[in-house]
Structures are given as structure tokens and as C-alpha cells.
Amino acid sequence: MLRSESLSCFRQGRWLFEDLDFEVQSGEVLQIIGDNGVGKSTLFRILAGLLEDYDGKVEIAARSCLFLGHRYGLNPRLTVLENVQFLMALQGEVPSEDTLLTALAKLGLLDETQQRCGELSEGQRKRVALTRFLLSNAELWLLDEAFSALDHHGRQTLLTLCQSHVDRGGGLVFSSHQALDPLMVDKTLRLGPA
Numbered sequence: 033m034l035r036s037e038s039l040s041c042f043r044q045g046r047w048l049f050e051d052l053d054f055e056v057q058s059g060e061v062l063q064i065i066g067d068n069g070v071g072k073s074t075l076f077r078i079l080a081g082l083l084e085d086y087d088g089k090v091e092i093a094a095r096s097c098l099f100l101g102h103r104y105g106l107n108p109r110l111t112v113l114e115n116v117q118f119l120m121a122l123q124g125e126v127p128s129e130d131t132l133l134t135a136l137a138k139l140g141l142l143d144e145t146q147q148r149c150g151e152l153s154e155g156q157r158k159r160v161a162l163t164r165f166l167l168s169n170a171e172l173w174l175l176d177e178a179f180s181a182l183d184h185h186g187r188q189t190l191l192t193l194c195q196s197h198v199d200r201g202g203g204l205v206f207s208s209h210q211a212l213d214p215l216m217v218d219k220t221l222r223l224g225p226a
Contacts, residue, residue, distance in 0.1 A: 033058055033172055033203040034079070039088035041074055048074055049223050052088070056172070056203040060218045061194070064207040070224030072207045076101060076176040079205065094172035094203060098123075101176045104161035108150025112141055112160050115149050119164045127167055135166045139189060154181040159189075166193060173197060175206040191216070 039052040048071030056062045064072050077083040079090060080099035106115045116132055127135075136142050139159045149157055158181045165173060173194070179187050195216060198204055 033060075033092070033094045034205065035089075035091045035093075036079075037089040037091075039075075039078070039086060039090060041071060041078065041086045043071075043074065043085075052221070054219065054221055056205055056219070058171075058201045058203060059198055061198055061204045061206070061216055062219045062221060063217045064205065064221045064223065066207075066223035072223055073101065073176050075223065076174055076205075076207070080174055092172065094170075096123075096168075096170040097172040097174065098165055098168055098170040099174040099176075100161055100165070100178075104157055106149045106157055106160060109148060111146050111148055112136065112152070113145045115160055116163045116167075119161070120167060123164065123168055123170075125168065131167065132163075135163050138166060139163055140185065155183055155186055158182060159186060162190065162193070165197070170202075172203045173205070175204070177208065178206040179208045 033056050035055040036052055040050040041048045054062065064075065066072055074083065076099065078086050080097065105119065107118070110118065113132060113136070116136065120127055133142065133145065136145055139162060141156065141159055141163070144152065144156060149160060152160070179190060182190060194204055194206070
């Protein structure tokens, strides 16, 4: 599903990481850990195809891939429902409004569907962005700082969503400063000093 060989990245006068070899198969979870500034977000941007300045090789065999980074891609002037409709259209998917409302309800956003995203809290905006993961059939999920800005209920909802995805055979790569159930993680990749 995802494989990297000798992946290295030199930025701002230093090596962020060198010679990373890892793979994620169908139904597997890879957690990337490390302190701030060691290159986790850069690695995610490389895996998502947003950064091409690296050495080594990245192969993605998954039919489709979804990425969520520190910026959620939401328009603050659009409502929650309009943002989700727009994000899904970008993926070439047009779910019915009933399907969208059901997904928003699962993420605790049913009462906010007509509220502009610029008026929402950080955690609510993150849940809006996560709605597309609930609705999409993408095989590989890349979640940078997956659980940040989420309260306890939001973290539990995301954990359930991720476990469902993996149980269906999807692959998951995530980073998080939150302690998670180790049973969910198949592999761990540490960046920076051990």
C-alpha cells in the first residue's frame, strides 16, 4: 500500500531524516513519533505528494489517499455543510445531503451545519475536515497530529473511525503526541534522537 526506501530530506542546512525504510500494508497502522521540529510534518507532506524535494523513493500502491495536516482546507466564509460538500466534490464524490448530515451527526456537528466555519472552535473545524474521511473510500489515510485540538469525545470518535478504516483493510499513517492504545499501532517510526 505504501513503501519508502532510503527516504532522506535535507532542509534549512540540516538533515531532518535520513535513509528511512518503512512500509504499510493493507490493514496496518504506522505511528510516527518524535519531538517538534524533527520532520514529522515534512515527512507527511512528502508522503502526500505535496513536497518533492527529497532523496530516496516513495511508492504508493493504494488506489486513493487522503491527507489531513495542520491546515484543514476549510473556507471560513462557507458553512459547515458547504465546506464538506466542497471537499467531497474535490475528491470527485457527491454524497446526498442526507448522507452528509448523517456523517456530521456522527462527528457531533449536526447543530452546526449552517454555521460558518470561521465561527467554529479549532476542534470543531478539525471535525469538519475529518468528515471527508468518514465519507470517502480512500484506501490510505495520512493524519499529521491526528488528535490535536480534539476533546475526549472527539478523540474517541476519531479512534473509532480509524479502527473501522483499518478493519476494512485500509492503511493508516498518523502522528500524535497523545498516548494511544498500543493494540491499535502495528509499527512505530521514531524521527529525531532516540
